[in-house]
Amino acid sequence: MNKPQEIVLAEPRGFCAGVDRAIEIVERALQKFGRPIYVRHEIVHNTYVVNDLKSKGAIFIEDLAEVPPGATLIFSAHGVSRAVQDEARARGFSIFDATCPLVTKVHVEVAKLAREGYEFIMIGHKGHPEVEGTMGQLDSGIHLVEDLADVARVQPAQTEKLAVVTQTTLSVDDAAEITAAVRARFPSIREPKQQDICYATQNRQDAVKLLSPQVDLVIVVGSPTSSNSNRLRELAARLGTAAHMVDSADELRAEWFDGIARVGLTAGASAPEVLVQAVITRIKELGAVSVRKMSGIEESVKFPLPKGLKLDAATGLELAERSPETGASSG
Missing domain, CATH: 3.40.50.11270 (Rossmann fold)
Known part of the structure; x- marks a missing residue:
């Protein structure tokens, strides 16, 4: 092959x-x-x-x-x-x-609006520590929605003062779809001045959108517990490119690369570059002869x-x- x-x-x-x-x-x-x-x-x-x-x-x-x-x-x-x-x-x-600090920004917004009498709809994944932390800023009044079906079912106590917040590491496209459904059901809902999904999640997903059509396979370096890493793999697959997520180079399987000419490689926001380099070394052992870096946004946030x-x-x-x-x- x-x-x-x-x-x-x-x-x-x-x-x-x-x-x-x-x-x-x-x-x-x-x-x-x-x-x-x-x-x-x-x-x-x-x-x-x-x-x-x-x-x-x-x-x-x-x-x-x-x-x-x-x-x-x-x-x-x-x-x-x-x-x-x-x-x-x-x-x-x-x-x-x-x-x-981008999660803290959501916490501050929740506390501020709660003092003004707002209830909240939170878009996120149940059980994720970020969601538990944000929902735990208040004793009550935050309703979690994970998908469109949840939006149809949610029953806030009142709708005059209702705001939406989002887990920072969601799929940008999924969050936009769910937010649109929330807005359709609650037209007067208050939305954040700036979206809650963080710049790094957005940038890494945008990069995968550019990468996926150019390659035959996408490898995402990230741990199974990493929300933003999982979203990168899902996004590549949704765009029609075969995609796998690995915690380390040891998890790469030779058969994934049979008949593959070009491999796309990315890493979640919590995955160190040393793991990416180890994956590059392993793929080279499987036959790759060149490495090319896409042009993209250079992040300077500190x-x-x-x-x-x-x-x-x-x-x-x-x-x-x-x-x-x-x-x-x-x-």
Whole structure:
């Protein structure tokens, strides 16, 4: 059978600013306070990243009862409910919040509108930690819809003050379709000034839309728990291109590449570039002879670190506060 000739790299792919920041928060906390550092939930949804941080001294927990008094605790990039925040404070932990600022933006909007008497419809996946964190900002008044059927069934207590919010890592197209259905059923619903789906999710999906028609097969590097990685694989398949998602190069199967001339390669926002390079090496072993990078958006977003974690890389000493513009580092 013919073997692959060319690998085409999607641009952008891999780490986003929120993931960069979350990982750096854990690494700097370890550097400053020593091991162990406790992290509620996987800091980001990637097996390699989590195992790497475990080896450095991070302990990932779901129940705050597993954390000893006085320990340093980090909230994951997905965000947590008010109940978890309150419990963590009550237990006296030293807390650093690695919630992605774009998720925090949704939390702030929910809190603000709730004070004005709004109820909410949230578009998202049940059980995802980001959804649990956002819905957990309020005791009640947020109704989750996962699909069009849910939109038809949802029964808010009132419709005069109703707003819609979205999980940040959804399929852009699915979210638009569900939002349109919500708008049709509740014409006066309030929508965010800027869409909740984050720039990185949008950019990676747009890149796959450009990539898929040019290739015979799409490989997405990402972990099974990663929402945005799953959406990339689904999108490629929906566009008619065979697509597989792998957690590492070890999961690639030689038979996928039989009769394939051109392989498209991308990575979810929580997948590190080291895994992409390992996949490239493996596909080259299967016969690929060239790698071409698509042109695409160059992301320059950086988010500042929390106070108390801005270390000078050379000395390990804490820096004086810098402005957000200069204080952020993607590490």
